[in-house]
Amino acid sequence: MTEYRRFLRRLVRNYIIGSVLAVLCLGGAVMSSALKLPIGGFSSLFVVLFISFLSMMSMELLTFARQVRPIRGLFLKEKPTIDDIRNAYVQIHRLPSLSVLRIMGPHLLGLSVPAILLTLLFMHIGWVDLPVYYIGIAASGAVLVAGMHALIEYFLTDQAIRPLLKYVSETGEREYGISVSLDGRVIVSTQRKFQLSAFSIGTFPLFFFVLATQIRLSVTGSPLIEDYWQWASLILVFGILFSSLGAWLLSRSVRQPIGNLEKALRAVQTGDLEVRASDLYSDEFSRLVAGFNHMVQGLSQRQRVNEQLLQSYFSTLAAALDARDTYTAGHSQRVAEYSLLIGRGAGLGREELDLLNKSALLHDIGKIGVRDSVLLKDGRLTDEEFEQIKKHPALGEEILKQIEPVEMMAPLLPGVRSHHERYDGRGYPDGLAGTDIPKLGRIIAVADAFDAMTSDRPYRSGMPLEKAISIISEGKGTQWDPYYAQIFVDAFYQEKEKPQANTEQFRAEA
Structure with a gap:
């Protein structure tokens, strides 16, 4: 409760400061002139003011108690819930606006x-x-007077809540490991804040001057009072129009750079690290925009380095896997290249192509769990040995599930698990058919089969490329997805039809 009591003392101090500034400084001219008016029954008027003051304080205290109830409740509980903390945090942010409503409502009307x-x-x-x-x-x-008091109270309260907000946020972190924040929620827009503040600052003194002059002319009995409101109204109209225009121009000059930065931030949130905020300003926003652009540039450079490291990581894993068998060295890399050839032909986007490449590089990672006597056998496999080999897609999925962070590997799992599924449903490990087979698995299946057919084995030589392509073409719709198989076949024949084409270079140029 210590922090809460300290917060209440700050609010009371600010309330007194706002009242003194508004009533004594701004209302002084009106009050001093009003005392000279020919008024009878001053003692009765003091009774009126005293009763009205008690009414005002009663209503304002009741309203204030209701406004701080969620905040006070947080400090009364030994173990507040995370919802208590969040509700109190939001309510604290609302206090500056609520102070304006309290002063223009219960305070003024009371x-x-x-x-x-x-x-x-x-x-x-x-x-x-x-x-x-x-x-x-x-x-x-x-x-x-109430309007000027509310304006002062808003900005004083806005500063007074900072320590309490920090304390409540730290409470959420300490009790639940959650950093409480508004998470982008806007309580009061900058545009509205600047417009209302600038308008109030521009018009309130003008209204006070007109009102004080009216009272002064009444006291002196000046003949000018008859025509006073004609020219006073004109001055007020022009003053209000000028203040409104100035407030709008001021808010726009602040809102534009903020909107520029918000747009750039949204682009960064979607993963675009090439975006830059326009540096069109000569005030402090220029420094802010420059800092933002430098930050994004640094993030972009770091992302490129991370992507290079990650690609090296996947390539190294694939190379380590292929190194177990000298006859299949480079198999994973070639399958990745063939898969990308198909993916580009199918019009996949950059992100999907990246996932396809990584999935293809690691498609055989499950063979790590297959013993050498089976994996490296020179002759044909027995039925039992082939059953062990058939486990490698599911085993590869399980291996990748153990890699942290889990969410980074999750998109690769479908392609790794399903690259031996057949389009007619006779594949393994799940017997999926048609488009039920994940897209990346259908693409990798074509690439994997082509490289397997054209690679040398201890017990046979790799078949010619034309024959492998013919088998792929014949297997469209049965073993392989007809769409992706046709893209690969077309790519082969396009390469073959080039002048001085060498089909043996197809593997190197894929």
């Missing part, structure tokens, strides 16, 4: 309404003697 009603009552029974329109002047002055 004072003005009883004061007006009691004054009219005392005038009716003869305890107060003053013209009725003075009540309108007093009510107008109260609205202006």
Whole structure:
């Protein structure tokens, strides 16, 4: 509760400061002139003000208690829930806006309404003697004073909540390991804040001057009072229009660079690290934009390095796997290249091609779990040995599941597990058919089969490329996906039809 009590003391101090500045400094001119008005029954008016003041404080305290209830409840509980912490955090952020509503609502109405009603009552029974329109002047002055008080209170409260916000956020981190924040939620937009503040600063002194002048002319009995509101209204209209225009221009000059940065941030959130915010400003926003661009440039460079390291990691794993068998050296790399050839022909995007490449490099990772006597056997495999080989897609999936972070490997699992499925449903390990087979698995199946047929084995030589392509073409729709198989076949014949083409170079140029 210590931090909460300290927070309340700051709010009370700010309330007093705002009241003094608004009432004494801004309302001083009106009050000093009003004291010279020919008013009878000052003692009764003091009674009116005293009762109205009590009414105002009662209503304002009740409203304030309701506004801080979620915050106070957080400090009263020995073990607050994470929802208690989050609700209190949001409510603290709302306090500056709520302070404005409190002052323009219970504060103003709690004072003005009883004061007006009691004054009219005392005038009716003869305890107060003053013209009725003075009540309108007093009510107008109260609205202006309350408006300036609310403006001051908003910005003072905005500063007062900072330590408490930090404390509540640290409580969430300490109790639940969760850093509480608004996560991009906007309580009060910068545009609205600047527009209302600039408008208030520009118009309130003008209203005070017009009101004080009205009272002064009434006290002195000047003949100018007859025409006063004609030119005063003109001044007010021009003053309001100028303040509105200035507030709009000021808010726009702030909103534009913020909008520029928000747009660039959204691009970064979607993974675009090549985006740069436009540096079109000569104030502090220039420094902010430059810092943002340098940060994104650094992230982009780091991402490129990470991608290179990750690609090396996958290539190294594939090379280590292929090194077990000198006859299949380079198999994983070639399958990846053939798969990318098919993927590009199918119009896959950059991200899908990247996943395809990584999946193809690791498609046989499960063979790590197959013993050498089976994997490296010179002759044909027995049925039992072939059953062991057939386990390598599922085993490869299980191996990749053990690699952290899990979410990085998850997109590779379908392609690794399904690269031996057949389009007619007679493959393994799951017997999937048609488009039920994951897309990457269907692509890798074509590439893997082609390289297996054209690679040398201890017990046979690799077949010619044309024959392997013919087998792929004949197996469309049965063993392989007809669409991806045809893309690969077409790529082969396009290479063959080139002038001075050498089909044996197809493997190297894939």
